[in-house]
Amino acid sequence: MHLCTSGPHAVLVVVGLASAFNATYQKAVQEHISLFTDEVWKHTIVLFTRGDWLGVKTVEERIESEKGLQWLVEKCGNMYHVLDNKNHSDETQVTELLEKIEEMWAGNKDGPFEVNLGHAEQTEARKEVADKKAKRIRQTAQRQARILKELFRGIPRSEKNHNV
Known part of the structure; x- marks a missing residue:
C-alpha cells in the first residue's frame, strides 16, 4: 500500500460464487478490511468470480439468499461486479469493471483512499x-x-x- 503515492482508488474484495459465503468467510473479510479505517468501504467493490456457477439464478438472488453477502454488498454501497470465468473471450467483463471503478472513484468527493x-x-x-x-x-x-x-x-x- 505504501507504494501507492496518492492511495489506491479502489479496493476489490474477491468472492467466489462457487462456495457459500459463510460466517467464517465473513469473519475473514472483516479481519482483512479492519487493517484499514472504515473509510475503505467507500472505495471497495465486491468482485464476484465464478459467475458461471449461478446457472439461471441472478447474482441479486444469490446476494439475497445469504446474509453475509447482503452485509458485504451493503458495506460497499451496493458496488459489485460479476465475472464469468468460463467466458474468457468476453472482454466487456473487464471493461465494465473498470467503468464501475471509475464511476466509484468519480463519486468519491474525498479522492483516493488514504492509507493510514x-x-x-x-x-x-x-x-x-x-x-x-x-x-x-x-x-x-x-x-x-x-x-x-x-x-x-x-x-x-x-x-x-x-x-x-
Missing part, C-alpha cells in the same frame, strides 16, 4: 500479540496432553477401561 500506515502497524501489533497468546495456549495444551499420556502409560489397560 500507523493504523496498519497498530493492527499488526495487535495481531502479533494475539498470535503469541495462541501459541502459548497451544504449547500449554500440548504439554498437558504429554503429561496425561505419561500418567496413563503407567496404568494397566484393564484399569483404564474400568475408570472410563
Whole structure:
C-alpha cells in the first residue's frame, strides 16, 4: 500500500460464487478490511468470480439468499461486479469493471483512499500479540496432553477401561 503515492482508488474484495459465503468467510473479510479505517468501504467493490456457477439464478438472488453477502454488498454501497470465468473471450467483463471503478472513484468527493500506515502497524501489533497468546495456549495444551499420556502409560489397560 505504501507504494501507492496518492492511495489506491479502489479496493476489490474477491468472492467466489462457487462456495457459500459463510460466517467464517465473513469473519475473514472483516479481519482483512479492519487493517484499514472504515473509510475503505467507500472505495471497495465486491468482485464476484465464478459467475458461471449461478446457472439461471441472478447474482441479486444469490446476494439475497445469504446474509453475509447482503452485509458485504451493503458495506460497499451496493458496488459489485460479476465475472464469468468460463467466458474468457468476453472482454466487456473487464471493461465494465473498470467503468464501475471509475464511476466509484468519480463519486468519491474525498479522492483516493488514504492509507493510514500507523493504523496498519497498530493492527499488526495487535495481531502479533494475539498470535503469541495462541501459541502459548497451544504449547500449554500440548504439554498437558504429554503429561496425561505419561500418567496413563503407567496404568494397566484393564484399569483404564474400568475408570472410563
